[in-house]
Amino acid sequence: MTVPLVVESSARLPDGMGGFRQSWQEVGRIWAEMRSGAGGERVAALGTQSVVTWRITVRAAPAxxxxxxxxxxxxxLGEGAQARRFRIDxxxxxxxxxxxxxxxxxxxIPA
Known part of the structure; x- marks a missing residue:
């Protein structure tokens, strides 16, 4: 386990105009081992995206x-604009x- 990762959860926050916006909030920090898997391409709202599946192993925590x-x-993984993000399926x-x-x-990854 050599890769430090931040666990983030989605939260709906008021946008001040009667609606909501999605925000991500840190809920924990863990160490992991990461292995890339299959990749592909898909069309998204802003153009083509490269999609890579990852197998991320972490030490279990209690339910x-x-x-x-x-x-x-x-x-x-990382901070700021250079951070990489992995959606858990x-x-x-x-x-x-x-x-x-x-x-x-x-x-x-935007292409």
Whole structure:
């Protein structure tokens, strides 16, 4: 586990005009091992995007702990404009003892 990641959850915040905007808030910090998987391309609202699937292994945290990743959250590597973000699609225990979790995540990179 050599890669430091930040676990982020989505939050709806009032936009001051009666609506809401999506914001991401840090809920924990973890260490991980990352392995890239299959990649592809898709058409998005702003053009073509390269999409890479990642297999991210982390030490398990107890259920309910904010450091335990869940689908719908994302993991951030780095800070600021240079940060990379990985949307978590699925999480599963990787061993019978439940000591490790595997997150299947997608990194989206504008082409």
């Amino acid at each position: 309910g702990d904010t450091r335990r990743p869940r689908p719908g959250q994302r993991l951030r 699925a999480v599963a225990e990787s061993d019978p003892g439940g000591r490790w979790l595997v997150c299947i995540a997608q990194e989206e």
